[in-house]
Amino acid sequence: MRTNSLAFRLTVSAAATAVVLLAAAAIILTELFQQTVQRNFEARLRAIMDGLQSNIELTVDGSPAVQGNFADTRFQLQDSGWYWQVAPIVPGSKPAASASLLEPPLTLPANAVAHRDGEGIARFSMTDAAGNDLRGFEQRLKIFGSDADYSFVVTGNFDELRSEVQAFRRVLYLSLGLLGLGLLGAIFFQVRYGLLPMKLMERKLNDIRAGKVEMLEGDFPAEMQPVADELNLLVQSNFEVIDRARMQVGNLAHALKTPISVLTNEARDHKGALADKLTEQIGVMREQVNLYLDRARRAARAQTVGSSTDVEPVLQALARTLQTINRDRGLQVSVEPMPALKFRGERQDLEEMVGNLMDNACKWSKTKVVTRARLLAQLGEDGRPWMVIEVDDDGPGLPPEQRATAMKRGQRLDESKPGSGLGLNIVTETAAMYGGRAELAQATIGGLRAVLRLPAYPIASTSGT
Amino acid sequence: MRILVVEDDVDLNRQLVTSLTDAGYVVDKAMDGEEGHYLGESSPYDAVILDLGLPVLDGVSVLEKWRRAGRKMPVLILTARDRWSDKVAGFDAGADDYVTKPFHTEEVLARVRALVRRSAGQASSELTCGPVTLDTKGAKVMVDGTAIKLTSLEYRLLEYLMMHGGKVVSRTELVEHLYDQDFDRDSNTVEVFVGRLRKKLGVDVLHTIRGMGYCVQPPGNAD
Numbered sequence: 001m002r003t004n005s006l007a008f009r010l011t012v013s014a015a016a017t018a019v020v021l022l023a024a025a026a027i028i029l030t031e032l033f034q035q036t037v038q039r040n041f042e043a044r045l046r047a048i049m050d051g052l053q054s055n056i057e058l059t060v061d062g063s064p065a066v067q068g069n070f071a072d073t074r075f076q077l078q079d080s081g082w083y084w085q086v087a088p089i090v091p092g093s094k095p096a097a098s099a100s101l102l103e104p105p106l107t108l109p110a111n112a113v114a115h116r117d118g119e120g121i122a123r124f125s126m127t128d129a130a131g132n133d134l135r136g137f138e139q140r141l142k143i144f145g146s147d148a149d150y151s152f153v154v155t156g157n158f159d160e161l162r163s164e165v166q167a168f169r170r171v172l173y174l175s176l177g178l179l180g181l182g183l184l185g186a187i188f189f190q191v192r193y194g195l196l197p198m199k200l201m202e203r204k205l206n207d208i209r210a211g212k213v214e215m216l217e218g219d220f221p222a223e224m225q226p227v228a229d230e231l232n233l234l235v236q237s238n239f240e241v242i243d244r245a246r247m248q249v250g251n252l253a254h255a256l257k258t259p260i261s262v263l264t265n266e267a268r269d270h271k272g273a274l275a276d277k278l279t280e281q282i283g284v285m286r287e288q289v290n291l292y293l294d295r296a297r298r299a300a301r302a303q304t305v306g307s308s309t310d311v312e313p314v315l316q317a318l319a320r321t322l323q324t325i326n327r328d329r330g331l332q333v334s335v336e337p338m339p340a341l342k343f344r345g346e347r348q349d350l351e352e353m354v355g356n357l358m359d360n361a362c363k364w365s366k367t368k369v370v371t372r373a374r375l376l377a378q379l380g381e382d383g384r385p386w387m388v389i390e391v392d393d394d395g396p397g398l399p400p401e402q403r404a405t406a407m408k409r410g411q412r413l414d415e416s417k418p419g420s421g422l423g424l425n426i427v428t429e430t431a432a433m434y435g436g437r438a439e440l441a442q443a444t445i446g447g448l449r450a451v452l453r454l455p456a457y458p459i460a461s462t463s464g465t
Numbered sequence: 466m467r468i469l470v471v472e473d474d475v476d477l478n479r480q481l482v483t484s485l486t487d488a489g490y491v492v493d494k495a496m497d498g499e500e501g502h503y504l505g506e507s508s509p510y511d512a513v514i515l516d517l518g519l520p521v522l523d524g525v526s527v528l529e530k531w532r533r534a535g536r537k538m539p540v541l542i543l544t545a546r547d548r549w550s551d552k553v554a555g556f557d558a559g560a561d562d563y564v565t566k567p568f569h570t571e572e573v574l575a576r577v578r579a580l581v582r583r584s585a586g587q588a589s590s591e592l593t594c595g596p597v598t599l600d601t602k603g604a605k606v607m608v609d610g611t612a613i614k615l616t617s618l619e620y621r622l623l624e625y626l627m628m629h630g631g632k633v634v635s636r637t638e639l640v641e642h643l644y645d646q647d648f649d650r651d652s653n654t655v656e657v658f659v660g661r662l663r664k665k666l667g668v669d670v671l672h673t674i675r676g677m678g679y680c681v682q683p684p685g686n687a688d
Contacts, residue, residue: 254518254545254546254566255545257545257566257567258474258477258545258566258567259474259476260566260567261477261480261566261567261568262474262476262477262480264567264568264569265477265480265484265569265570266476266480268569282567286567317553317557318549318553320553320556320557321549321552321553321556321557324556324561325552325556325562325563328579328583347550348548348550351548351549351550351553352548352549355549355552356549
């Protein structure tokens, strides 16, 4: 993940928030737990103190003694830190103490009883002989049947409480840590999932650039739809600008043809070095014009998507035109009856390909040129229908070994017939652009057969023929 | 032979007019589609050279209008666009031939000659009437194998009559096809030229049909 990315920003900010919140939760929860445990601890000490006060009485010798069992077993366990003791303020009689207290009396620290609350209870902390950290209460009361005050002391082991808190903290940190990891994972997934439409948009823009599609299509999230719409408008206007520029290049190139004609004719009418230079330069201009027209044509083809062309009208129009052009030779240029067929591409490209093939056939034929088209029974490798257009002539034909050469750029097998020699090469190139191909074969009527294999559209057959 | 040149480029127009005039044609010119359309509709032409990219009214529209109005003269279109769709559009509009720019004027001349010949129903570039032979390519006239020197107007007169060999051509038609627009039609120049031509040829092929006009026929065939 790059640092300068939306994903990074979202992930880092969410992660930082989660960490801060989790840390705060840890502190607050620990504090709350500690307070609760402490309250319980004090309540227990209070309960013991109450039990002690209600079970104490004076023996005959005036020393305090406890009747019955009011405290739990920790008060039996030696050095447990859980002690109770009842001792006379004025030393004299023997104090009573829990069994856990090995060496009574428990000596309280000097200032332990300095502060008492409203009930007369003093709270203190101390360390006993066994090293236990003790928290305790001390209260001074008279025992029934005596005038003297006695000091009632109850202590509890605070280390136990501390370890309880410690254990809680361990579990808490562990679970909060796991929660944090889970959150990080969720953030990561959310960012990925949330930014998925961006990836989609990027892919589609790529497709537009590659000429596979013309528009950003599909449903984008509400926040991105306006961007998609704007991008579509931008793409559209970009196409328009390119189209305009391309058209202007075409117009410029075409417009130059008239002055080139003028200069050609002027130069021919004059003699001398200037006229020769002019003729030479006109040749260069002519080549440049053709080069750029060729380029503009190619570029225009590269971005045509999803167009379709009815085949028969194109073939008929070309046959009509070529029949007119060759009427002095009495050529029959015909199109055989054919099913409704659609070419999967631009009309102009179909016209250029078939037009050049038919024109070439007309140049060589003696009496007739026959064109036919049919859908191939088998689907192509792309799983879509393909068709074949055949142009037959009854001219001399070509021996098989010369047929391949005839399709190459600038190749003219016979210089006696007019034409630039580029016609068949343009056919091969254009067909290849559509994934099709052009080949030469033997025509049944005697001459050459040009075979054009091109992508077709499936036809909704209505007649069933 | 009267030819109309409709081309908006001044220089190209001038070159075409010059070449055609040098070749012995009577040439009218128009610089835009509207003017061209008017001339083509109002005067009889033996052929028209029509540029497709014209201001005011484009060439294809001009051609379509002529054909709809029943004008049948042969039309040669000049076009910078060499795509098949452009050729198809031109021929469908009624063109008889096309030349792609850039071109040499010689090419246009050759096409015009062929068009004029074809529209007159002549297959060969050589016209024959008895002992007289006229070579439209070389603009030469031979009588019994001997070359005859003719002025350009005399040649045009003979060519037109031989092109329509056997048919009677009226004096008005001759004037329309042989002279510039500003020719004084009341003058009797045609008679004068016919007389000179008869003398130069020395054979009796050029006949006057009283009250109708002139025609060429091999000697002895005339009524």
